[in-house]
Amino acid sequence: MLTIGQLASYAGVTIRTVRHYHQVGLLPEPERDRSGYRTYDAGAVVRLIRIRTLADAGVPLARVQELLDADADTFGGAVEEIDRRLRAEIRELQQHRRRIAQLGSGDTLAVPQEVSDYLELVRATGVPEEMIEAERDAWILVAARYPDRIPAFMADKRAQLEDERTVRFYQLVGRMLRSDGTDDEPLVHEMADVLVELFEEAAATGQLEQQDLLMDDSAFVQLLDSMADGHPMVTRLRELLAERGWAGWTRVERA
Structure with a gap:
């Protein structure tokens, strides 16, 4: 006859587990002998091993009893x-x-895979992570507001990245973010020149007219704009764009 410790050892479980099986009714608790101890026989070892095997296989304890008797x-x-x-x-x-x-790079946190893939293309242009993180955060909002339109947005953004002027703009932003601020004005002017050229071409081909169809929530556009407006570079760039006859940021239009 076995003590509870020996029973647990033979079956490969802990004494605490044996007592738990007693409490839930899976393993009958034997009567105490004349010495006041509970002792177990070979049948208890077999049943305990069967219980342990079923539990280890992922069977919920609530169903173990059913299977033991099935x-x-x-x-x-x-x-x-x-x-x-x-x-x-x-x-x-x-x-x-x-x-x-x-999630290793953080890019796919709360954004679809298409956006993550696009951010990898932006990263390949050599821009600093600060810019990647800012763009990722903006796309988190866009994906939440327009989840069904992400494929269309990403198709457009990928097409833009095939234009060397867009890549040039990203590189200028990267240089701006890395600079010490002593010679930023020429960079901002060049950025404005690149954007105006892209805006003029988009207006001539009718692409700007698609903005209202894809981004039709004015309050949301203002929310996206607010994410960039706090940066001095964006403030100065928007001033230069206004001087050249363009207004807006997320959604641009002739002033």
């Missing part, structure tokens, strides 16, 4: 059901793992 057909059906549930949980965990892996 006939072959019932047991087989229950096992298949539990297996389906476990496979579904595994798929969900794998999706979580993929999502966590994507």
Whole structure:
């Protein structure tokens, strides 16, 4: 006859686990002997091992009792059901793992994969991470407000990156962010020149008319503008654009 410690050792569990199985009714608790101790026989070891095996396989304790007492057909059906549930949980965990892996750079935090891929293209132009982070935060808002329009937005942004003038603008912004502020005015003027050239071309081809269709929430446009307005570079750049006849930031138009 075995003590509770020996029973736990033979079955590969802890004494605390044995007592828990007693409490939930999975393992019958033996009567005390004349010495006042509870002792267990071989049947208790077998049952405890079966309980441990089912629990280790992912069977909820609430169903262990059912399976212990089930006939072959019932047991087989229950096992298949539990297996389906476990496979579904595994798929969900794998999706979580993929999502966590994507969060390594921070770009995919709360943005769709299309945006993350686009930010990688921007990063490849050599701009500092400060600019990547600012653009990512803006796209977090856009993705939340217009989730169905992200593919269209990203198609447009990718097309813009194929234009060397857009890449030049990003590079100028990068230089501005890295500068010590002593010689920024020529950079801002060149940035304004590049933007005006792009705006004029977009207006001539009718692209600017698409802004109202894609970004039709004026309050949201103002919210996006507010994210950039605090930077002195943006303030000065908007002044220069206004002198050249252009207004707006997220959504531009002739002044």
